[in-house]
Amino acid sequence: xxxxxxxxxxxxxxxxxxxxxxxxxxxxxxxxxxxxxxxxxxxxxxxxxxxxxxxxxxxxxxxxxxxxxxxxxxxxxxxxxxxxxxxxxxxxxxxxxxxxxxxxxxxxxxxxxxxxxxxxxxxxxxxxxxxxxxxxxxxxxxxxxxxxxxxxxxxxxxxxxxxxxxxxxxxxxxxxxxxxxxxxxxxxxxxxxxxxxxxxxxxxxxxxxxxxxxxxxxxxxxxxxxxxxxxxxxxxxxxxxxxxxxxxxxxxxxxxxxxxxxxxxxxxxxxxxxxxxxxxxxxxxxxxxxxxxxxxxxxxxxxxxxxxxxxxxxxxxxxxxxxxxxxxxxxxxxxxxxxxxxxxxxxxxxxxxxxxxxxxxxxxxxxxxxxxxxxxxxxxxxxxxxxxxxxxxxxxxxxxxxxxxxxxxxxxxxxxxxxxxxxxxxxxxxxxxxxxxxxxxxxxxxxxxxxxxxxxxxxxxxxxxxxxxxxxxxxxxxxxxxxxxxxxxxxxxxxxxxxxxxxxxxxxxxxxxxxxxxxxxxxxxxxxxxxxxxxxxxxxxxxxxxxxxxxxxxxxxxxxxxxxxxxxxxxxxxxxxxxxxxxxxxxxxxxxxxxxxxxxxxxxxxxxxxxxxxxxxxxxxxxxxxxxxxxxxxxxxxxxxxxxxxxxxxxxxxxxxxx
Numbered sequence: 001x002x003x004x005x006x007x008x009x010x011x012x013x014x015x016x017x018x019x020x021x022x023x024x025x026x027x028x029x030x031x032x033x034x035x036x037x038x039x040x041x042x043x044x045x046x047x048x049x050x051x052x053x054x055x056x057x058x059x060x061x062x063x064x065x066x067x068x069x070x071x072x073x074x075x076x077x078x079x080x081x082x083x084x085x086x087x088x089x090x091x092x093x094x095x096x097x098x099x100x101x102x103x104x105x106x107x108x109x110x111x112x113x114x115x116x117x118x119x120x121x122x123x124x125x126x127x128x129x130x131x132x133x134x135x136x137x138x139x140x141x142x143x144x145x146x147x148x149x150x151x152x153x154x155x156x157x158x159x160x161x162x163x164x165x166x167x168x169x170x171x172x173x174x175x176x177x178x179x180x181x182x183x184x185x186x187x188x189x190x191x192x193x194x195x196x197x198x199x200x201x202x203x204x205x206x207x208x209x210x211x212x213x214x215x216x217x218x219x220x221x222x223x224x225x226x227x228x229x230x231x232x233x234x235x236x237x238x239x240x241x242x243x244x245x246x247x248x249x250x251x252x253x254x255x256x257x258x259x260x261x262x263x264x265x266x267x268x269x270x271x272x273x274x275x276x277x278x279x280x281x282x283x284x285x286x287x288x289x290x291x292x293x294x295x296x297x298x299x300x301x302x303x304x305x306x307x308x309x310x311x312x313x314x315x316x317x318x319x320x321x322x323x324x325x326x327x328x329x330x331x332x333x334x335x336x337x338x339x340x341x342x343x344x345x346x347x348x349x350x351x352x353x354x355x356x357x358x359x360x361x362x363x364x365x366x367x368x369x370x371x372x373x374x375x376x377x378x379x380x381x382x383x384x385x386x387x388x389x390x391x392x393x394x395x396x397x398x399x400x401x402x403x404x405x406x407x408x409x410x411x412x413x414x415x416x417x418x419x420x421x422x423x424x425x426x427x428x429x430x431x432x433x434x435x436x437x438x439x440x441x442x443x444x445x446x447x448x449x450x451x452x453x454x455x456x457x458x459x460x461x462x463x464x465x466x467x468x469x470x471x472x473x474x475x476x477x478x479x480x481x482x483x484x485x486x487x488x489x490x491x492x493x494x495x496x497x498x499x500x501x502x503x504x505x506x507x508x509x510x511x512x513x514x515x516x517x518x519x520x521x522x523x524x525x526x527x528x529x530x531x532x533x534x535x536x537x538x539x540x541x542x543x544x545x546x547x548x549x550x551x552x553x554x555x556x557x558x559x560x561x562x563x564x565x566x567x568x569x570x571x572x573x574x575x576x577x578x579x580x581x582x583x584x585x586x587x588x589x590x591x592x593x594x595x596x597x598x599x600x601x602x603x604x605x606x607x608x609x610x611x612x613x614x615x616x617x618x619x620x621x622x623x624x625x626x627x628x629x630x631x632x633x634x635x636x637x638x639x640x641x642x643x644x645x646x647x648x649x650x651x652x653x654x655x656x657x658x659x
Contacts, residue, residue, distance in 0.1 A: 005162040005278045007197045007229060009271070010137040014120040016154060026279070028159045029637065036063055036114045037141065037149045038123035040105045041070040041506060043086045045549075046124060048508075049147035053652045058150045061094040065114055067105030068098065071506055072384035073392030103357025103383040104325040106130040110214070111359055113247055113257030116240070117232040117265045118272050122149075126547040126571060127325055127407065129220045132229040133213040135236055135269065137197075139227045140571050143549045144578040144647050151651060160226050160570070161281035163196045167204030169289040174442055176335075177212030178327060178405065178425035181219040182294050184286070186304025187453050191540055192282050194224040195570040199274070204288045205231065210239040211331045218326040219407050222301045224541055226570050232269035237262060283456040290452035293440055297422035298401075299411040302493075307428065311439045315422075318400040320351045320433035321414075322373075323381065324388045327405035327426050328356035330363055336430035337369035337376075339441045345377035346436030352394040354381040376434070389546075390414050390502040396421060403432045410497045410545060412521050471618055472633045477643040482615045484561050486624075487530055488593050488604040489522070489538040495545035496572065498522035500554045505546075514550055515557035523602035530603070532559030535613050539565065539590055542583075543572025552576040562615075564622070564631075566590040577638055580646040584615070586622050588629030 004012070004023065012024040016031050024030060039046050043066050050058075058064060068083055083100060090097035098108050106127055109115050117135030122128055124146040131138025145155040171180065198220060200213075208216075213230050220228030230236070240262045247255040293307035322328070322336050333355065345351045353373055355361035361383055364370040374380065379394065381387070387394040388406040396402045396415030402422070404414065409421035422438060431441040474480050501521030504514070519526035536555065542565035543551055552575040555563065562582035576583045597606045614623040620633040634642075644650045 003275050003277045003279055005274045005280065006199055006231070006272050007137060007162045007227065008159060009274075010118055010120055010229075011157070011159055013118065024159055026159050026161055030157060030159065031154050032120060032157050033154050034063070034122045034149070035116075035119040036065055036109070036121045037146055038065045038067060038105050038109055038114070038121075038125070038128065039146050040067050040125060041082075042124055042143055043068075043089075044082050045508065046143050046146045046150070047086070047089055049144060049648055050150050053147065053151060053648050055151040058093045058095065059153045063153060064095045064146075064150055065105070065109065066090050066095055066097045067102070067108050068100040069104045069384045070389060071391050072100040072382050073386055100384065101358060101382050103355070103359070104328070104385060106218070106325045107329070107356040107360070110134065111243065111357060113243060113255065116257065116261065117236060118268045122155075124547065126221050126545065127218050129225065129228050130214055130218040130325060132217040132220070132227055133210065134240070135230055135232040135265075137227055137229055138217070139197075140221075140547045142547055142571065142575045142578055145574065148647055148651055158570075161196045162279075163193055163198050163282040163284070164280045165198055165200050165284045165286060166202035167200065167208065167286050167288055168202055169204050169287050170207040171288045171291055174427065174440070175291050175293060176425040176427060177208065177215040178219075179293050180212075180286075180288070180291050181216045181223070182296050182301075182304060182423065183291055183452060184284075185219065185223045186294065186296065186302050187451075188223070188284065188455065189302040191224070191567065192455065194541055194567055196225055196281055197227040197229065198223075198225050199280075200228065200230045202286075204286070205233060206235070207288065208235070209331075210235055211329045214329065215326055222407055224544060224569070231273075232265055237265070240265070285454045285456060287452050292452075293425065293428065295403075295422050295424045295428065295438060297409050298420035299409055301407075301409060301423060307424075307440050310422075314437045314439075316401060316437050317349060317403050317432055319394065319396060319402040320345075320349060320429050321387060321394070321402065321404040321406060322378075322426055322429050323352060323354035323356075323386065324406040325356055325385075326407040328354060328360070328383075330360050332405065332426040333360070333364045333373070334367065334369045336426045337372040339427055339430035340376040340434055341372060343376055343434045345433045349433055349436055350394065351376070351378045351433040352381055352387060353378040354386060355383045358383045387414055391506070403429050403438055405429045408545065410495050412501060413497045417521065472620055473636065474618055475636055475639045475643055478617070478639040480616070480618050482535075482561060482617075483612050484533050484535040486593070486606045486613050487534045487536050487560075488597050488599065488606050489536060489602065490594070490597075490599050490604060491522075491602070492539035492566075493541045493544045494522060494538050496543055496548050496551035497545055499543065499551040500548055505548050505550060511553070511557040514554040515559065518554035518558045518560075519603070525601065526603045529605060530558060530560065533561050534559070535561050535615075536563040537565070537589060537593060537613075538563070539594075540567050541569055542567070543569040543575075545569070547571045547575070549575045549579065552581050553579050556581045564589060564613075577641045578647045580642050580644065580649075582634075582642055584622075584631045586629050586631045589613075589622050589624060592624065592627060
């Protein structure tokens, strides 16, 4: 009998090509046909990929959604031409299109009825986890996947380990969902949930409204989680009824969401509830009443500091930010306006405000919250991403300190690498803007030693590499053996901003130029140390953060042979194999280098040491300095991607019959 979680059941609904009676389970590679795929400004490079594989017509025009939201302040001729090209393509194909200024794509997906309970909805952006707030399985894909989806309607996904978070109690006054998700990230950052999907359960859910759920689901990305799925309940139903009424009143000829749809969701969810004996990798019990305000940073999401501790230090700030797809919603704006009622932004501080969507901004204006923030001195930016990703007005300059209600504070992401950035709730951001230093609107009243989360033993699930692997058949054209010197990067969670910085992400650079800027945001000396054929070795969660594809292709174009790490961001792994670039997980080798390799900087050349690194793909073993370690065998499907040079080449002929 099936023993499926909700996540596995949703994947089962959207899997294609299953054998009769086949039940989807953890570790399975399956082909999927998502309900929707969202792309934003990166629609332009996806379009280039789409046309590069010989396609001219999108297979199912109802599947893609285009939302321009990242570089919306950029009025250059080149950017406006790119936006016009995307809009024209959408019109020619009959694809839903939302122009710059309408808002952030993830918020639009929620507002416009593209997300619904029990659906599999993907986006070419790492914060597509947000869709889980509505009971959808929302997860990121990469640009190459998006092009494949346009052409064929399908892509691949490996079913992850599924874990469970159980909420009990209610958040205390002054404590927000941002504090809750920062606590989970900071307290449970040991890799227990890396690349898992998480389901949220428990009686405390009734005390979390829809906007707090969106905040939590959104930042499961920073937790290293592939998807964070809330159940369908009365909170969900109430939100969807409101959206259905809004779309009907707006007069949409064929509304994407109707009251009849909402009435049908309960029966569907009854089928999608986890089986009583469903297997979960980890289980966490969280007492919401013990969550307390925190600040994360500087320049690290999992570096958690109790609010009262950092408040006592009176850390001065230069800029404050209330915006983004995690905390640019109506409740956030209203709460910030209440904090700043009758106050002014401190001298020397710039407070930037942008709604997650034009609809939210309009409602905030109607309620008077927007005007109160303007009177306090807020600087308004267009509904969109902007400084959250270091674009447009308001980015951090060298030596500055920022406090932000965004979801990431990686070094250099929101501006200069020589700046510091902290993350916090909208309440803390607003209070800090008025005070001129990091603080909350009131003194926290919880003791420092409160522990809100308890990690319970789960089940041992999911695929793991064996000490003894059977010989792996090697496809023609795939190497049986690779030898190279090691470039050791002694860092965990080396994020994609470090591998390929924001200054180049939204520029369409040729391959040689991409290779020439690889790793510069991590280590400016990398380029002079690296040489063609080197093998990078790094720590846990390599390639975390943004889903930018260039973080994989830039290393390939620089001549790096492959990357070995303790573990990878799953999105980074998708980008790598989709572009014909090998990545391998081998904790044993990393342990050895941590213990014995002499490091002299961010990029450590371990050679000359007694030998080079040898990778035996047939035996699935790494050998170095007289020691050897196993790694998970590369199955033929992975080898095929490498031999072909990526998924685009594999599907190049497929769409032509449909064009």
